[in-house]
Amino acid sequence: MTMLANAPIPHGENAVTPVAAPSKALLGVENLSREFGGVLAIENLSFTVSQGDIHSIIGPNGAGKTTLFNLITGVYKPSRGTVLFDGATVSGLPPYKLAARGMSRTFQNLQIFFNMTAIENVMVGRHLHLNGRLLPSLFRLPSLVRKDREAKERAAELMTSVGLAKYVDAHASSMPYGALKRLEIARALASEPKLLLLDEPAAGLNATESREIDEVIKTVAASGVTVILVEHDMKMVMGISDRITALNYGRKLAEGTPGEVAANPDVVAAYLGTMD
Amino acid sequence: MVQIAATRTTASPPINTRLLSLAALAAVIATLPLALTNNFHLDIAILAGFNAIVCVGLNLLIGYAGQISLGHAGFFGIGAYASGILVTTYGWPPIAALLAGAVSVGVLSFLLAKPILRLKGHYLAMATLGIGIIVSIVLRTETGLTGGPDGMMVDSFKIFGLELYGEKTWYWVVGVVLFIAVWLSLNLIDSPVGRALRAVHGSEVAAEVVGVDTARYKVMAFVVSAVFASVAGSLFAHYTGLITPAKADFFKSIELVTMVVFGGMASTFGAVIGAVLLTVLPQALTVFQDYSQIVLGAILMFTMVFMPKGLLPTIEGLIAQRRRA
């Protein structure tokens, strides 16, 4: 498998490099690096995420987990290295094109549309499934209105499925933190992704709320969506993950099943030892 | 577990509120002439209507998409002069000139939007300011075409052998066009495109990762608002019969932004109310006329400090609070 690292990726649907699928890997990261002002936040990182897995990324604060998410989803461009998604090289593509290919994510620091209602937040998540051209919207064509109504129903269902039924009519700016974390998940699911990246979905939540998020993630994974999870709640990570990649200072420290990673002395020293 | 915060339903009004508010607007437009007894009053109402049309468009850009423009009077001016020059100098049918102006402004704003909307905050403000300044300089110096600083006379609007003439006629023309502008704006806001625009304002990165091409939607808002301004400019040129570069200059742009901000950002009817109040007030208060720029600046400052959401959203908020209490 030869990949052209850093080759400029032409925009457009036909510009993808087909890759002979070696296994059932949905996502591959190859020799990925990203530096900020000379400091490497991600350094020569390679790993794959198998289709259907819940794959967790762990590591201490500043290990580069969020940076990795930003690189995978196109928010940042890699300094070096390649991201492969669904059989194609995608590094260099803008986030909205990656979304169209089936990636979606939530944010460690809430990124809510506070100028909208909760359900409208989720409906933006359905953008790719709706007609985004100007004139049909401007003239409120009946076909568009009908699809919009369906999108609203779908959004309400998604909100209910993440436990936000009582906020269906709420304005985003009136919702508490825990509900907003779930609103981000509902919005990300609304795009019907193949790969969902969750950046600390349980951060700042109490034990009950964390358990509810845990259930939501399991349900999502059971429906066939591959999940990459960044989370500091080790109980959740160890209980839910199929595989874990541990990072430290932007490099891979260990990888394996939860049991293997938890038993790895480097991980214990670098990360678990500092917890609690 | 989670404490239940007071839930608030606003933003995109459901369909019945939408139709109700449109009906209310139609009723106001239809009955207002009963109160406007002379041509002076009608004239002010017409000018308010022109400003309102521009502000409804500008609000899509400023209030909903969250991008500033300090150059929209430039697009108003291009529309006005396109009609003035094509109709009066070259004998085009007015409707063709209006459309040609709108298409030109559409293309021009599209070409300008891509590079300038990549800018943010002060830089975007400066770049749009530059557009307005360049347009008004061109209008001032291309004397052969535009009549220079003194402006140019514009023939009246003729369509299907009818000549639109007099305040009474123009009142209805502007009323209908304003109604259409509001209708289009309400349609847009409560649609996939409108949500994408608002998402750009709410969080660009969150919009991108669910598939919204944020650059594209910023450009769209810019072009739509510029075309609204151009159409208003074309009609205005025919109504007044005399256009000057002052209609395209920096102060006119600031006035338009002030109307939007004062009336209520992200509120279509707020934009209308802002435009109407800030058109009528200067006529009612002589102090306003003598120090109009200073008063305008003061209103802008007052709004930003004491009611950053603008007049209508602030009032709506107070009413909602009352109702809950």
Ligand SMILES: Nc1ncnc2c1ncn2[C@@H]1O[C@H](COP(=O)(O)OP(=O)(O)OP(=O)(O)O)[C@@H](O)[C@H]1O
């Ligand atoms: N935009 C940026 N500019 C400069 N430095 C950055 C930027 N983003 C991340 N970094 C740096 O990269 C390193 C990794 O940060 P990152 O946010 O990816 O860590 P993390 O593993 O997500 O940490 P946490 O668990 O605290 O969320 C840090 O040293 C951080 O300061």
Ligand SMILES: [Mg+2]
């Ligand atoms: Mg992080």
